Every structure is written in C-alpha cells, then in structure tokens.
Amino acid sequence: MSVIEIRDLTYAYPSASKQSLRNVDLTVQKGEFAILTGPSGCGKTTLCRCFNGLIPHFYAGELKGSLKVAGLNVNEHSTGEMAKHVGLVFQNPENQLFALSVEKDVAFGLENLGMPRDQMQERVSWALKMTGIEDLKDRAPHELSGGQQQRVAIASVLAMQPEIIVFDEPTSFLDPLGAQRIFEVISHLNKQLGITVILVEHRLDLAAKYANHVIVMDEGKVVLDGEPREIFNSEQAWLLGVGIPKAVHLWRLLEEAGVSLKGIPISSEEAIQFLREVLWPR
Amino acid sequence: MATIEVKDVHFTYSTGVEALRGVSLRIEDGEFVAIMGQNGAGKTTLVKNFNGLLRPTKGEVLVDGVSTRDVSVAKLARTVGFVFQNPDHQLFSETVEEEIAFALHNFGFEEDTIKKRVTWAVNLLDLVEYRKTSPFMLSGGERKRVALASVLAWDPKVVILDEPTIGQDHRQKENLRQFIVQLNEQGKTVVVVTHDVEFVAECNPRVVLMKEGRIIADGEAKRILPDTTLALEASIVPPQISQIFQGLSFLGLPSDVIDVSEAKKILVDRFRELQS
Amino acid sequence: MSVFEGFRFRHVTSPIHNRDPRIKFAFVLAIFVVAIFFTEFLPLLVLFFLPLPFVWVAGVRRQWLRSLRGALFLATFIFVFNFVFGYLYKSYPTTTALLEYSLAMTLRFLVLVESFSVFFLTTSPDHLSLALEQSHVPYEFTFAFTTAVRFVPVLAEEAQTIMDAQKARGLELERGNFLKRVRNYIPILIPLIVSAIRRSLELAEAMESRAWGITSKRTNLYVLKIRLGDVVLLILSIGLLVLGIYVRYFVQIPQLSTFLPPLPF
Numbered sequence: 001m002s003v004i005e006i007r008d009l010t011y012a013y014p015s016a017s018k019q020s021l022r023n024v025d026l027t028v029q030k031g032e033f034a035i036l037t038g039p040s041g042c043g044k045t046t047l048c049r050c051f052n053g054l055i056p057h058f059y060a061g062e063l064k065g066s067l068k069v070a071g072l073n074v075n076e077h078s079t080g081e082m083a084k085h086v087g088l089v090f091q092n093p094e095n096q097l098f099a100l101s102v103e104k105d106v107a108f109g110l111e112n113l114g115m116p117r118d119q120m121q122e123r124v125s126w127a128l129k130m131t132g133i134e135d136l137k138d139r140a141p142h143e144l145s146g147g148q149q150q151r152v153a154i155a156s157v158l159a160m161q162p163e164i165i166v167f168d169e170p171t172s173f174l175d176p177l178g179a180q181r182i183f184e185v186i187s188h189l190n191k192q193l194g195i196t197v198i199l200v201e202h203r204l205d206l207a208a209k210y211a212n213h214v215i216v217m218d219e220g221k222v223v224l225d226g227e228p229r230e231i232f233n234s235e236q237a238w239l240l241g242v243g244i245p246k247a248v249h250l251w252r253l254l255e256e257a258g259v260s261l262k263g264i265p266i267s268s269e270e271a272i273q274f275l276r277e278v279l280w281p282r
Numbered sequence: 283m284a285t286i287e288v289k290d291v292h293f294t295y296s297t298g299v300e301a302l303r304g305v306s307l308r309i310e311d312g313e314f315v316a317i318m319g320q321n322g323a324g325k326t327t328l329v330k331n332f333n334g335l336l337r338p339t340k341g342e343v344l345v346d347g348v349s350t351r352d353v354s355v356a357k358l359a360r361t362v363g364f365v366f367q368n369p370d371h372q373l374f375s376e377t378v379e380e381e382i383a384f385a386l387h388n389f390g391f392e393e394d395t396i397k398k399r400v401t402w403a404v405n406l407l408d409l410v411e412y413r414k415t416s417p418f419m420l421s422g423g424e425r426k427r428v429a430l431a432s433v434l435a436w437d438p439k440v441v442i443l444d445e446p447t448i449g450q451d452h453r454q455k456e457n458l459r460q461f462i463v464q465l466n467e468q469g470k471t472v473v474v475v476t477h478d479v480e481f482v483a484e485c486n487p488r489v490v491l492m493k494e495g496r497i498i499a500d501g502e503a504k505r506i507l508p509d510t511t512l513a514l515e516a517s518i519v520p521p522q523i524s525q526i527f528q529g530l531s532f533l534g535l536p537s538d539v540i541d542v543s544e545a546k547k548i549l550v551d552r553f554r555e556l557q558s
Numbered sequence: 559m560s561v562f563e564g565f566r567f568r569h570v571t572s573p574i575h576n577r578d579p580r581i582k583f584a585f586v587l588a589i590f591v592v593a594i595f596f597t598e599f600l601p602l603l604v605l606f607f608l609p610l611p612f613v614w615v616a617g618v619r620r621q622w623l624r625s626l627r628g629a630l631f632l633a634t635f636i637f638v639f640n641f642v643f644g645y646l647y648k649s650y651p652t653t654t655a656l657l658e659y660s661l662a663m664t665l666r667f668l669v670l671v672e673s674f675s676v677f678f679l680t681t682s683p684d685h686l687s688l689a690l691e692q693s694h695v696p697y698e699f700t701f702a703f704t705t706a707v708r709f710v711p712v713l714a715e716e717a718q719t720i721m722d723a724q725k726a727r728g729l730e731l732e733r734g735n736f737l738k739r740v741r742n743y744i745p746i747l748i749p750l751i752v753s754a755i756r757r758s759l760e761l762a763e764a765m766e767s768r769a770w771g772i773t774s775k776r777t778n779l780y781v782l783k784i785r786l787g788d789v790v791l792l793i794l795s796i797g798l799l800v801l802g803i804y805v806r807y808f809v810q811i812p813q814l815s816t817f818l819p820p821l822p823f
Contacts, residue, residue: 040423040451049763058766080772088767091449094712095760098705100684107779109768114775124779142711146321156768172449175321175477176519202451205480205522241453246480246522246542253546259553268522272529279533279552335722355725364726370756371716371723374748384745388728418752432727 003164003196004028004051009065011046011055020046022220023065030163033190033197033210035228037242038217044200047217048168050074051198053082070163083109087157087165091172093149096156097141102133105141106156113160127159130193131185147178154185164196165189171203183207205245208232209267216242229264247271283347284308285440285471286332286362291341293327301327302338303495309473311439314466316482316503317475319492320517325475328492329442332473333362346439360389363438367445369429373417378409381417382432389436403431423454440471447478459484483507483521483540491516504538573787574616574680579689581788581795582681586673588795592802593669598811599658601802602665608798609676618679625675629668637664658813683707685782692782705761713754720749 009024020043028034036044049055056063057079067074070085090096099105106127110120128134131151141149150170157165167186171179183199187210190197201207208214214231216224218240224231231237232248247265251274254261261278265271286309293302301324309315317325330336331343334355343350345361366372375381382403386396404413407427412420417428426446433441443462447455455478463485466472476482482489482503489506491499493516499506506512508524520528527539535552539545574582593605613622640660643649650656681689687704691697724745725731731742805811 038451039453041421052767054763054766058763078772079766080769083767083769083772088763090760090764092760095757096764098701098708098761098765100682100704100708104684104779111777111779112769112772114773114777117777117779117781120777120779141708153764160768169449175517176479177320177517180519206519241451241456243452247526249542250523250526250545250549253542254549257546257550259550268525268529271522271526275526275530275549276533279530279549279556281556330722333726335726354730356728356730359726359728364723366719366723366726368719370753371720371749372727372745373752374745385727388730436728 001030002027003030003032003070004198005066005068007066009047009050009063009067011050011063012061013046013059014061018220020220021050024217024220024222026215026222026225028164028196028198028213030196031190031194032213033187034199034213034215035204035207035211036198036200036215036217037202037204038223039240039242041219042217043220044217045168046220048088048166048198048200051082051164051166052086052088053077053079054088080112083162084113084160085162085164087160087162089150089153089157089165089167089170091169093146093153093173094141096153097149100140101137102128102139102141102144102152102155103137105152106137106159108156109160123159123161127155130158130189131155145178146173147181150174150178150182151185154182154189158189158195162195164198166198166200168200169202170199171201171206176203176206179203179206183210186210202243204232204243205247208245209270216240228266232266233264284344285311285313285346287344288328288331289342289344291328291331291338291343293324293331293336294339295327301495302331304341305492305495305497307490307497307500309440309471312466312469312471314463314472314485314487315474315490316485316487317473317490317492318477318479318482318516318518321477323492323516324495325492326444327495329364329444329473329475332358332440332442333364334358335364356388359385359438360436361438362440362442363433363436364442365430365433365444365446367448369425372429372432373425376416377414378404378412378417378420378428378431379414381428382435385432385436391436399435399437403435406434407431422449426450434465438470440473441465442473442475444475445477446474447476447481455481477518479507479519479521483523486540491518493517504540507540508538572616572680574612574676575682576785576787577680577791578782578784578788579677579681579685580693580782581784581791582677583689585791585795585798586677588798588802589673590670592798593666595802595806596666596811597659597662598813599662599665600811601805602662602669605669606665606672609673612676612680616676616680618676621679622672622675625679626668626672629671633664633668636667637661640664655813688778688780688782691778697776709757713750716753717746717750720746720753723749 006024006026009021010019011021012019038044049059050067051069053074056075063075072082074082097105099108103124106124107120110123128137131154133151133155136148171182183206186197186199189195199207208228211228214228215222216231216237224234224236232244237244245266247268250271251261251264261274263274265274288305288307291302291305294300305328317328319325327336331338334350334353337351345358350358373381375384379400382400383396386399404410407430409427409431417425446458459481462472486503489501489503490497491506491512498516499512507521510520510528513520521540523542523545524540527535527537531537535548539548589605589608593602596602613619637660640663641656644656644659650659683704687700690700729742729745
C-alpha cells in the first residue's frame with residue numbers, strides 16, 4: 001500500500017528564476033525506509049518541505065501536479081493537519097528546540113494539538129523511551145550535545161505518532177558515532193513501529209544498510225529510483241557524484257579485475273561476509 | 283624551528299570546562315595535519331590556540347618561535363589563517379570582492395596589491411562570475427568558497443580549516459579535498475580539524491587523534507585510522523575499507539589499508555594466489 | 559558573558575522556588591505598594607529587611623547582593639539628586655529632615671530592586687511562562703518570552719564565534735577612536751542579525767511542522783497548583799498590605815532625628 005504518491009510535481013520558489021522541482025514522480029510504500037540523495041541543490045530539501053505541507057502553505061509559490069501523503073492531498077490540508085501524519089526532522093538540532101526542558105519540547109506538538117494532560121504525559125514518556133533519552137527529560141536543550149538534541153527533536157516529532165517521518169540530513173552536524181546512533185534510532189522506529197522513513201542523506205556509507213529504497217535526484221528531477229544495490233551500481237549514480245559507499249566501490253574494482261562476489265555489498269559487514277566466501281572457501 | 287610548537291598546554295574555559303589537559307605538539311613548515319576526535323575532544327580549542335584566539339591557561343604556544351602570549355590576534359592572523367566552520371559567521375559585505383578584501387584592508391595592504399590579491403583569490407576559488415554579487419545571494423557551497431578565498435587572499439603561511447566538510451555533498455567534498463591537497467603541495471602548512479574519517483583516509487595526512495583534551499595518537503593516517511583499539515578509545519568510526527580488512531584479518535591480510543585501490547590490489551593478489 | 563549569568567536558571571529547589579509565581583508576584587507587589595505609602599525612613603528600612611529571610615531560605619544570597627551592587631550607582635544618584643534639590647528649594651525645615659527624606663527615597667528604590675530581584679532569582683523562566691499562560695496571557699507572548707530566554711546562551715556563543723572569526727581576519731576591536739570602534743562592530747552585527755533571521759525562519763518551519771496554530775485551545779504539559787505554602791504567602795501579602803495601611807493612617811512614625819543627636823548644620 002502506497003503512503004506517498006507523487007505525480008508530475010512541479011514547484012518554483014516565489015522569487016526563484018529556476019524551478020526547484022520538475023515533473024517529479026515518486027511512490028513510497030508503507031513501512032519503507034527510503035533514502036533520498038543527490039548533489040546539493042537537486043531539490044531534496046524542497047521535496048521534503050512538500051511532504052508535510054510547508055510547501056505550498058508556508059512558502060507560497062504554486063505547487064503543480066498531484067501529491068498525496070497518507071491519503072491526504074497536500075494542497076487541501078494545512079501544515080498543522082499534515083503534522084498529525086507526517087513528521088519532519090530538520091538538519092540543525094538547535095533550531096528545532098524551543099522549550100527550556102526536554103520534556104516540554106517533546107510535548108510541544110501535543111500541546112498544539114490540544115491533547116489532554118494525562119494522555120500527553122503518557123505519550124511524552126513513550127516518545128522519550130523510544131528514542132532512549134528518558135534520563136534527559138529535565139535537562140535544558142543548551143546543555144545537550146548535538147546528537148542528544150537531535151534525539152529530542154526526533155522524540156518530539158514521534159510523540160505526535162505520525163505514519164511517516166521525514167529526516168532532512170539529520171546528521172550533518174554530528175560526528176560519525178553520533179550519526180550512527182541516530183540511524184539506529186531511526187531504524188528502530190522503522191522496524192519496531194512500522195513508521196515509513198524518508199531519510200535525506202549524503203553519508204551513505206553509514207546509512208545505506210538500513211534502506212530498502214533509494215531515490216536519487218538531480219536538478220529538480222528524480223533520476224534514479226529503486227533498490228539500493230542496483231542504484232549504487234548504476235553508471236548515472238557514479239557520474240552524479242553520489243556518495244556511494246566504499247564497499248560498493250571496492251566491489252566494482254574487484255569485478256573489473258575478475259573477482260566476483262556473491263552480491264553487491266552496501267556495508268562493511270556484507271563486504272566482509274562476501275569476501276570471506278571468496279577468499280576462504282571451505 | 284617548528285612553525286607551530288605547543289608546549290604542555292592546558293586550557294580551561296571560564297565555565298570551568300577543562301578542554302586541554304597537557305597537549306604537546308610540533309607542526310613543521312609544509313606539513314599536512316588532520317586533528318581528529320569526537321565532538322568535544324578539544325580539537326577546536328587546540329587550533330584556536332594557534333592564532334591567539336585562545337591563550338593557554340598553562341603552558342605555551344609558539345608560532346615561528348614567538349609565544350602567542352606576546353602577540354596580538356591580528357598579528358598572528360597574518361601567519362595563521364583560520365577558516366571557520368560556518369561561513370555565515372564571517373560574511374557581511376555587499377559584494378564578494380569586498381568580502382575578500384576585508385582582511386587585506388585590516389592588514390594594511392596597498393590598494394593595488396589588494397586588487398591583485400582579490401583577483402587571484404577569486405580565480406583560485408572559481409568565483410569570477412560572482413565577483414560583484416552579494417555573498418548572501420550565493421548557495422551554501424559558494425559561500426564556503428568565498429570564506430576560503432577571503433582567508434587565502436592574504437596568503438598566510440598556515441591555513442587552519444575547522445570542519446570544512448560539514449554539510450557538503452560527495453562531489454563538493456572531493457573538490458575540497460583536491461584543493462586542500464594542492465594547497466599543501468604548494469608549500470602551505472595545512473591543519474584540518476575534522477571527524478570525517480573517509481575524507482582523511484583519501485588524503486593520508488599526519489593524524490593527531492584527541493580524546494578528552496589529550497593527544498592519544500600521532501602519526502600517519504594509514505597507521506592510526508585502521509587501529510580498532512584506538513578508534514574505540516577515541517570514539518571514532520574507522521574508514522569502511524579498514525573495517526573490511528579488520529574483519530578479514532584472520533586471513534593474514536595487512537591491517538593498515540585505508541585506500542580503495544590498494545585494497546583492491548591486495549585482494550586481487552590474494553585471490554590469484556588461491557587460484558593457483 | 560557574566561551579564562547572562564542571571565538568566566541561566568540554576569536547578570535549585572527551595573520552598574521559595576517552589577512557590578507559585580503568581581503568588582510570589584503578588585507578594586512582591588504588596589511590598590512595592592506598601593513602599594509607596596511611606597516617605598519616612600523607618601518603615602522603608604523594615605521593608606528593606608523583609609525579603610531577607612526569603613533570600614536566605616532560597617539560597618540566592620550571592621546573586622541578590624550582586625543585583626544590589628548593580629543598583630548602587632543609581633541609588634547614589636537618587637540620594638544626591640533628592641538632597642541637592644531639596645536643599646536648593648528649601649523644601650524641608652531642617653537639614654536632618656532632608657537627609658532622612660533623601661535616604662528614604664534611596665531606600666525605596668532599593669526595596670523595589672531587591673524585591674523584584676528576589677522574584678526573578680527564585681522563579682525559573684519555565685515557571686514564569688507557565689504562570690503567564692495560566693493568567694490568560696496570549697500564548698504568542700509567553701512563547702516569544704521562553705524562546706528568547708532559551709536562545710540567550712546560544713546567541714551569546716554565536717556572537718563570540720563571530721567576533722573570533724573576524725578577529726582572525728585582522729579586525730581589531732579595541733583600537734581606534736570612538737567612531738572607528740563603532741564601525742568595527744558592523745562585521746559583528748551583520749552576521750549576527752543575518753543568523754538571527756535565518757534561525758527564526760528555521761524555528762518557524764519547525765513550529766509549523768509540529769502543528770502550531772492548528773487550534774486555539776492549547777493545552778499544557780504542566781499545571782500550576784496552589785499549595786499550602788502559596789496560601790501562607792498570600793496571607794502574608796494581604797497581611798502586609800493591611801498592616802501598611804494601618805501604620806500609614808493610624809500610627810505616628812518617629813522621625814529619624816529623634817534617634818540621632820542634633821547635627822551641626
């Protein structure tokens with residue numbers, strides 16, 4: 001069952017001379033973990049803003065084409081209504097946290113929805129537990145590390161229990177270990193709770209192994225759309241300069257030299273496994 | 283005489299946080315050094331001591347033999363250029379040209395020299411078409427180039443780059459990497475503060491690994507990055523290629539591999555051996 | 559930056575910190591109103607010492623003293639101003655009376671400063687915003703207030719980073735005449751302002767994405783409940799007001815001069 005259906009989507013920011021999105025066609029199934037990537041300026045962030053209605057409601061400009069998210073036509077529903085179904089986690093952790101304590105921040109969305117207090121308290125505890133930050137609930141956002149702040153942001157979006165969560169380069173400001181932890185949290189939400197995930201990322205070496213769907217954009221269009229392994233192996237991905245994992249790069253070089261592996265490894269674990277079978281046959 | 287000499291430096295912030303706990307280091311002229319470690323290990327604090335923005339609470343930092351305590355930041359900046367992580371923390375001028383000329387005016391260069399230097403910097407960083415554009419109109423990547431140009435314009439002996447790869451796509455990182463390597467090859471002392479292991483793996487510079495205000499390793503990237511014990515201690519993620527070779531170590535393959543081409547060669551050779 | 563230390567609420571709890579901010583405010587207001595009743599030295603002196611036990615219990619002695627020290631300059635000015643003008647316009651029969659009046663006015667100012675200081679030192683911004691919300695102040699204002707407080711340390715840090723970045727390009731903030739120094743702050747202010755604008759845009763996006771404004775019936779995770787301690791404080795405040803009125807209209811307040819030996823002038 002598809003949870004996002006995009007047909008022929010076109011958009012230009014009000015003051016822009018160029019279109020940011022050009023005839024985008026895309027389908028995302030329920031429960032998928034999709035990675036959206038592409039060179040800077042390709043339109044990924046613009047597309048994210050469409051998913052929850054920031055475009056066209058917050059950004060003005062005309063959104064042409066059809067965009068159905070969680071069964072709702074984005075043009076016909078306010079951002080607030082969309083927020084109940086689609087969460088959006090942004091790049092900069094600092095600028096998503098407004099309150100003076102973690103707990104209050106996680107409750108922010110629920111307060112906006114007018115949820116009764118006891119129900120809110122339960123939800124907040126649940127969201128804190130799901131993201132592993134219960135011990136931080138009374139802390140002030142400024143005291144937290146970037147990784148912790150990002151987990152608070154995720155918890156505050158999760159608390160609203162959307163079916164879909166979109167993450168726009170959530171690990172940009174984090175070090176690799178912090179990034180890994182965030183991907184683990186995201187994967188946990190995807191596997192345990194069945195939340196459809198759309199992750200915009202450049203750091204595919206760390207994130208690729210969680211995905212079952214990869215979409216590559218360039219200059220406002222979707223140029224590649226499919227299964228991770230086939231995308232990473234495609235010539236176009238290489239030419240675009242997408243951050244293909246080193247494991248795939250190694251696989252390619254080995255293939256060219258006549259050393260074939262069982263499949264295309266997209267993580268170091270897979271590479272080790274496949275190489276072991278070839279170099280240490282039992 | 284080393285260009286930068288750090289002698290048992292301790293630094294504590296006014297908030298009480300002890301960011302550097304006895305760091306000693308020598309950086310020679312023309313070296314390419316990557317300062318690595320987790321966020322909070324003290325990397326940025328350390329490099330801010332190189333141009334006098336911070337002065338040690340205990341110990342001493344010498345730049346070209348002179349203690350940073352005896353010189354102003356402005357004077358040190360002539361020798362040690364610092365490119366900050368976020369270009370938006372610097373940009374304020376009406377045109378890219380003016381932005382690049384800012385430091386040159388501060389340092390008291392002559393008008394003709396300034397014009398020449400600006401042209402040179404603009405060409406170097408591929409910004410010719412934006413010379414008269416407002417920096418605020420440019421994209422993120424372009425603004426980074428403007429910030430870089432404005433530091434290189436006065437041709438400092440040492441260039442420090444604080445987390446230059448943040449927020450960049452793969453291609454931009456590649457271009458940056460090539461640019462930095464070129465800078466170094468032209469004789470500049472380059473210090474990069476980064477947590478991007480793949481980036482460092484591609485350049486293979488000298489790596490200074492930090493943890494909790496101390497240096498826990500100092501040597502060639504090839505030797506330090508694949509070391510899993512060190513990586514664990516410093517909370518960094520080793521490059522994917524070394525992770526793979528770590529997993530295959532029982533096959534007796536070398537463990538200091540971080541480069542893809544080298545990895546391929548070793549694996550292909552081993553494969554051919556097995557065939558025969 | 560030490561100026562911002564006062565905004566950084568320390569996670570302290572005490573019987574005073576836990577009091578409902580609305581009741582605390584009522585108490586401070588009572589002190590203020592009573593202070594207005596009097597121009598005599600003695601009652602104002604009593605009022606000055608009144609918040610001291612609260613300061614002690616709340617454990618905010620040092621910060622409280624600091625705020626008083628900050629007010630000292632203005633206090634001296636008020637004293638001198640009153641004394642000089644009173645002297646020139648011969649508003650008072652004796653110099654001692656004038657002295658008393660000037661001292662009383664200074665004290666009144668200090669009473670104002672110290673009582674509000676105690677209020678802010680023992681009330682977290684979160685607590686304060688909650689009080690504002692429950693007092694039916696429109697949520698936009700409370701939100702603007704808490705968000706501003708939340709970002710004060712962030713902005714302070716950013717200002718420092720910008721200064722560092724520009725100093726590393728040879729900008730010298732301490733040199734030059736007044737005009738030059740003011741101009742030198744432009745490379746600091748512009749990035750700061752631009753950054754603030756960008757930040758507010760990002761914040762607005764995040765707010766919208768979490769259903770801001772979808773309903774006017776906003777609920778709250780926390781609620782302020784009036785407890786025994788608050789009732790006690792409220793009674794104290796009312797008692798203070800009543801006492802103040804009584805003393806004003808029915809009690810003869812001794813002049814300071816009755817306690818001091820006659821002065822030569």
